[in-house]
Amino acid sequence: MKRRTFLRAGAAGVAGAMAGAGGLLAWSPRAHAATVTRTLYITEGFTTQPDGVDVYARSFADADNRLQVPGAPFIVQEGDTVSVTIVNTLGTTHSFVIPGMVDSGPIAGGETRTVSFTADRVGSHLYHDGENAPYNRLVGLHGGFAVMPSGSGDELYAGSPTFRKQYTWVMTEIDPAWHERVRNGRTPNTAYTPRYFTINGRSMRVPGHPDYGNPDIDAGYAPDTRLSGAIGDRSLVRILNAGMAMHSVHFHANHVEWLARNGQPRADVWRKDTLMLPNDMGSLDVIYPFEPPPDAWPPVTTGYYPMHLHDEMTQTAGGGFYQFGLATTIAFK
Amino acid sequence: MFQYLEKYRKEGRKGSGGSSGACYVYPDAPATPGIVTPDVTFERSVYMNGSVTMDDGNSVRVWGFTEGGMMAGQFPSPAMRVTEGQIVHTVFSNNGMMWLHTIHHHGIEPSTENDGVGHYSFDVDGTYTYQWKAAHAGTYFYHCHTNTVLHAEMGMYGALIIDPPEGPGTLYAGGPSYDVEAVWACDEFDSSWHSLDWDAGTCGADVGLNDLNPDYFLITGVDGAQSALTDPRVAVSMNRGQRLLVRYINAGYLPQRITFGGLSAEVHGSDGRPFPRPVAVTSLTTHSAERYDCIFAPSRAGTYEVTVEYLDWVDGSVLGVARTRIEVA
Numbered sequence: 001m002k003r004r005t006f007l008r009a010g011a012a013g014v015a016g017a018m019a020g021a022g023g024l025l026a027w028s029p030r031a032h033a034a035t036v037t038r039t040l041y042i043t044e045g046f047t048t049q050p051d052g053v054d055v056y057a058r059s060f061a062d063a064d065n066r067l068q069v070p071g072a073p074f075i076v077q078e079g080d081t082v083s084v085t086i087v088n089t090l091g092t093t094h095s096f097v098i099p100g101m102v103d104s105g106p107i108a109g110g111e112t113r114t115v116s117f118t119a120d121r122v123g124s125h126l127y128h129d130g131e132n133a134p135y136n137r138l139v140g141l142h143g144g145f146a147v148m149p150s151g152s153g154d155e156l157y158a159g160s161p162t163f164r165k166q167y168t169w170v171m172t173e174i175d176p177a178w179h180e181r182v183r184n185g186r187t188p189n190t191a192y193t194p195r196y197f198t199i200n201g202r203s204m205r206v207p208g209h210p211d212y213g214n215p216d217i218d219a220g221y222a223p224d225t226r227l228s229g230a231i232g233d234r235s236l237v238r239i240l241n242a243g244m245a246m247h248s249v250h251f252h253a254n255h256v257e258w259l260a261r262n263g264q265p266r267a268d269v270w271r272k273d274t275l276m277l278p279n280d281m282g283s284l285d286v287i288y289p290f291e292p293p294p295d296a297w298p299p300v301t302t303g304y305y306p307m308h309l310h311d312e313m314t315q316t317a318g319g320g321f322y323q324f325g326l327a328t329t330i331a332f333k
Numbered sequence: 334m335f336q337y338l339e340k341y342r343k344e345g346r347k348g349s350g351g352s353s354g355a356c357y358v359y360p361d362a363p364a365t366p367g368i369v370t371p372d373v374t375f376e377r378s379v380y381m382n383g384s385v386t387m388d389d390g391n392s393v394r395v396w397g398f399t400e401g402g403m404m405a406g407q408f409p410s411p412a413m414r415v416t417e418g419q420i421v422h423t424v425f426s427n428n429g430m431m432w433l434h435t436i437h438h439h440g441i442e443p444s445t446e447n448d449g450v451g452h453y454s455f456d457v458d459g460t461y462t463y464q465w466k467a468a469h470a471g472t473y474f475y476h477c478h479t480n481t482v483l484h485a486e487m488g489m490y491g492a493l494i495i496d497p498p499e500g501p502g503t504l505y506a507g508g509p510s511y512d513v514e515a516v517w518a519c520d521e522f523d524s525s526w527h528s529l530d531w532d533a534g535t536c537g538a539d540v541g542l543n544d545l546n547p548d549y550f551l552i553t554g555v556d557g558a559q560s561a562l563t564d565p566r567v568a569v570s571m572n573r574g575q576r577l578l579v580r581y582i583n584a585g586y587l588p589q590r591i592t593f594g595g596l597s598a599e600v601h602g603s604d605g606r607p608f609p610r611p612v613a614v615t616s617l618t619t620h621s622a623e624r625y626d627c628i629f630a631p632s633r634a635g636t637y638e639v640t641v642e643y644l645d646w647v648d649g650s651v652l653g654v655a656r657t658r659i660e661v662a
């Protein structure tokens with residue numbers, strides 16, 4: 001059975017993706033542009049959803065024996081030369097695209113191609129597969145690509161409000177019927193009805209569930225999603241929507257500073273607790289300020305809170321299982 | 334505090350994982366940490382037998398919060414209104430009931446225990462006093478945060494307004510004034526969800542809560558097909574020279590586009606925070622749980638028909654429309 005040869009997203013793969021990044025994205029500015037070289041392997045496999053259902057997926061992985069949805073995040077500096085080698089281990093045609101920066105063109109099954117480009121657009125982007133659009137992107141061929149302003153380690157764009165830490169959250173929905181059609185080389189032919197909702201490839205678990213607290217599975221504990229900080233640990237969150245639905249992103253305990261939408265800096269920085277995330281590769285950039293929760297009495301500086309989508313259909317898995325959807329934890333330490 | 338939370342981590346009621354009974358709920362009603370004498374108190378309990386009559390004659394079941402022990406339920410739930418700086422108690426009684434609920438004051442940012450999110454603290458089984466301080470004037474709402482996807486859809490929400498020290502008539506401290514005020518909480522119903530039990534889906538049964546197909550479109554509990562055009566809870570009558578504040582709340586789960594019938598709104602803030610500079614708009618596109626504070630100063634008499642279009646979350650097509658009016662004499 002072919003499926004047994006497929007890869008499975010699991011502890012090893014996810015832990016490997018974390019190595020060197022320390023969970024959240026670490027970055028040190030450089031005085032000069034550099035050449036950044038990476039290899040991405042186009043792979044396929046299955047991911048296990050909170051209700052136990054295995055769903056077919058494809059990914060841009062760091063190794064050919066791994067399924068990694070989303071692909072490992074990039075963080076580069078404005079002006080860097082980025083050289084990405086794409087190894088297509090599948091039999092189907094794929095591509096590597098960052099709108100406005102690079103388009104590899106079709107890469108046939110079994111083919112390897114290297115693309116080089118200059119990272120000249122500061123901000124938060126999605127890389128993705130532009131072939132068979134939008135289906136290849138939806139089944140997992142996407143990842144975050146951040147371009148830091150030249151010589152800066154604490155700004156979204158030159159002159160923006162500053163931060164101490166940064167995260168990339170890639171959000172998406174999963175309609176398993178669509179994934180199954182893509183697996184079989186067919187075009188989805190049913191109305192898009194997503195049943196699972198993920199942030200950096202994972203959904204939430206809650207106390208009482210066996211996977212609760214497992215950072216490889218539980219989006220509330222995965223170090224690349226969980227916002228963890230002490231008072232003053234201002235955290236930039238690059239929110240990228242690889243899916244097809246518009247979402248409402250709701251933060252508890254602090255209002256965020258809203259810096260950009262779809263890569264465009266906002267004329268004024270508004271403080272919001274709930275923001276609309278545009279669909280189809282839309283984005284938001286916000287700073288979670290880690291200020292003492294302003295309405296606490298007596299005052300507090302520690303606590304645990306959710307970030308969740310407020311279009312609450314996204315808080316389910318498989319049509320029920322409230323709390324097992326697209327959410328993570330904000331930990332005030 | 335850590336120990337305190339660990340307690341709930343261990344005691345989450347897991348259930349059988351089958352298709353009946355409640356799973357992943359955290360019943361408790363502890364003492365409020367650091368409780369003090371409040372400046373203002375709201376009492377809330379629950380009704381689960383309400384109904385709303387739609388313009389087509391159909392009746393749709395709703396749940397909500399009542400004020401104190403009153404059994405008759407209004408929809409939306411009764412508003413809370415406080416003044417900036419006040420310490421507030423929301424005393425939530427859910428005693429001896431077959432169901433669990435919480436109160437989350439959306440946009441209010443209190444301690445974990447008082448945030449009303451079941452899986453980070455507890456679902457109220459008994460009486461719990463939520464204690465919080467109203468730090469920032471503006472427009473908020475409160476809603477249940479247990480099996481939220483269902484409970485908020487069923488109508489378990491009400492407006493929450495914080496006035497600045499100047500009191501009603503001023504939006505925020507040193508901010509713009511208004512003479513007439515309206516709260517438009519715009520929501521859509523998928524009536525097929527409204528026969529589900531309070532714990533539907535929590536053990537993993539597929540009860541369709543991923544798929545919202547709305548068939549009714551409401552403004553502040555009134556059917557927007559016809560009734561909201563004239564219902565005094567929604568429609569506005571004002572005179573030239575007066576200033577109208579509309580506190581607009583997206584109380585549904587879908588994007589909405591609200592268009593002000595040719596009037597221009599000065600939007601002064603959102604989510605309980607003033608903007609650095611107000612913005613002038615003739616329509617707003619919003620998503621679930623956003624709030625916008627819109628001031629109108631119409632100079633010409635007339636009838637302005639406001640439309641709220643409820644949009645498909647994928648393709649943005651209009652799934653339904655609710656209408657009301659601003660009548661300027």
Ligand SMILES: [Cu+2]
Pocket residue numbers: 433434435477478479484489
């Ligand atoms: Cu409830």
Ligand SMILES: [Cu+2]
Pocket residue numbers: 310437439476622
């Ligand atoms: Cu809310």
